[in-house]
Amino acid sequence: MTDEEIYHGAMDGDESALRELVDSTREHVEKVCAYFLGGDESLPGAVVGTYSRALNTLTKHGAPSLPLRSWLSILATQECFPTLARLRADYDQQSRQLEDLAGKIPTLVEISGDAKERVNFMIRGDIEDIPTQHRQVLSMAELEGLHTLELAKRLGCSWATAMNRLVAARHALSKRVRESFGL
Amino acid sequence: MAELSVEEAQRLARNFLTGLAGDADVSRLESALADDQTLALELLAQMQTALEDVAPEGLTQDQVKSVDARVEALVGPRIRRRGLFGIFKRLFKRRRKPVPARVAKRPEAPEPEAAPAPAPAPVLESPALPDGEGMEEMAPIAPSAPLPSEALAHLDGVEAAPAEAPPAAASGPGFPWLALLGGALVLGLIALAGSWAWARHRARPKPAPVLAAAPPPSHPAAPAAPAPAPQGPAFAQRGLVMATKDGIDTLPAAIPPTTPQAAGQLP
Numbered sequence A: 001m002t003d004e005e006i007y008h009g010a011m012d013g014d015e016s017a018l019r020e021l022v023d024s025t026r027e028h029v030e031k032v033c034a035y036f037l038g039g040d041e042s043l044p045g046a047v048v049g050t051y052s053r054a055l056n057t058l059t060k061h062g063a064p065s066l067p068l069r070s071w072l073s074i075l076a077t078q079e080c081f082p083t084l085a086r087l088r089a090d091y092d093q094q095s096r097q098l099e100d101l102a103g104k105i106p107t108l109v110e111i112s113g114d115a116k117e118r119v120n121f122m123i124r125g126d127i128e129d130i131p132t133q134h135r136q137v138l139s140m141a142e143l144e145g146l147h148t149l150e151l152a153k154r155l156g157c158s159w160a161t162a163m164n165r166l167v168a169a170r171h172a173l174s175k176r177v178r179e180s181f182g183l
Numbered sequence B: 001m002a003e004l005s006v007e008e009a010q011r012l013a014r015n016f017l018t019g020l021a022g023d024a025d026v027s028r029l030e031s032a033l034a035d036d037q038t039l040a041l042e043l044l045a046q047m048q049t050a051l052e053d054v055a056p057e058g059l060t061q062d063q064v065k066s067v068d069a070r071v072e073a074l075v076g077p078r079i080r081r082r083g084l085f086g087i088f089k090r091l092f093k094r095r096r097k098p099v100p101a102r103v104a105k106r107p108e109a110p111e112p113e114a115a116p117a118p119a120p121a122p123v124l125e126s127p128a129l130p131d132g133e134g135m136e137e138m139a140p141i142a143p144s145a146p147l148p149s150e151a152l153a154h155l156d157g158v159e160a161a162p163a164e165a166p167p168a169a170a171s172g173p174g175f176p177w178l179a180l181l182g183g184a185l186v187l188g189l190i191a192l193a194g195s196w197a198w199a200r201h202r203a204r205p206k207p208a209p210v211l212a213a214a215p216p217p218s219h220p221a222a223p224a225a226p227a228p229a230p231q232g233p234a235f236a237q238r239g240l241v242m243a244t245k246d247g248i249d250t251l252p253a254a255i256p257p258t259t260p261q262a263a264g265q266l267p
Helices: A003-011 A015-023 A028-037 A043-061 A068-103 A106-113 A116-128 A132-143 A147-155 A159-181 B008-018 B025-032 B038-051 B063-076 B084-097 B098-108 B135-141 B149-156 B175-203 B207-213 B236-247 B258-266
Strands: none
Touching: A003 A043, A003 A068, A003 B236, A015 A043, A015 A068, A015 B063, A015 B135, A028 A043, A028 A068, A028 A159, A028 B038, A043 B149, A043 B236, A068 A106, A068 A159, A068 B025, A068 B038, A106 A116, A116 A132, A116 A159, A116 B175, A132 A147, A132 A159, A147 B008, A147 B038, B008 B025, B008 B038
């Protein structure tokens, strides 16, 4: 069945075309979503959401001019992006909280006037006291300076998993610092 | 929103994935992503490149089952069922509707012998023809030519809801076959009924042996002739019995000899 036949058959409610639309692309859609969200709890929802987008788009706007797999890749990326943006927002919020925390430690305030530099000093001082699995991630991100994409590559995981692990590691460090300084 | 240039799409995607994007860039990315397919592909390409085309772990077994069920729930309601019952229902729908139109035309005709009124305009030329009336006439005109979707929509538009109606179920290529199937089914039923009636007919007792076994009371001393074995056609059997029992002269004059043998015994 060609892509055109699948598009038009699916719009017409043809069962074989609808099945072919899902069966022939299911692995591909899962793979695209896994690049962004592999290991995250939102992955199943993204796969289902991709097909929901595809079927709704076919109903409302007709057949696209792109090949089926390329079109679904785009839809899968669009479906994954809100989760990525939410994780990004969580990370930014946590960065601000860490800066506030470092600003409450008199020694760090004396050492540096820059909020980001204080956080860096705080991490260096307490990184040995956090669990090992967090220490590795925090070291790569905060001490080696790897950004999220490089972190994902180094860890062999998705962007969302890299971000989740980084957030969890920083949370463990924050908890350790609060306990140490009674904050 | 205007599409981004390739360079701008690459920059936005790169900054987002590396964490360098500011709030303004993230907002721009969010708004552009819905319309700009290049941006989505750029995000994916950079992610794939970073992971060297090795996708991370996907769904677990439990998640696969869950996703299967949810995707099925999406696909299932969109499937238009075209079962045998539905097809026959559509056939009867289409055949029932033209009847009132023909009945309504008859009183207008002054004489029954008069030539029937000319057929209405061909379907393809009549934009106001409702409910697909005349589709049977349309099929021979263009049996294999693909009909434009607009024409199909107008043919089916009144009868079926636009979201649910199969647009060309009765006018599609399968329609004559289905009609033939229905006809064959009816013929089969008729043949079955006929064979049943014939079997009952064959099972009835034959009248001829009854005549031979019971002699009339006017000849009580006459020896009972053995009933001849039924051979040959039924009319020959009947002639033989009558000749043996009552004599040739008792044959009704109205009955002509039916076989050459019988004709030879006549005076």
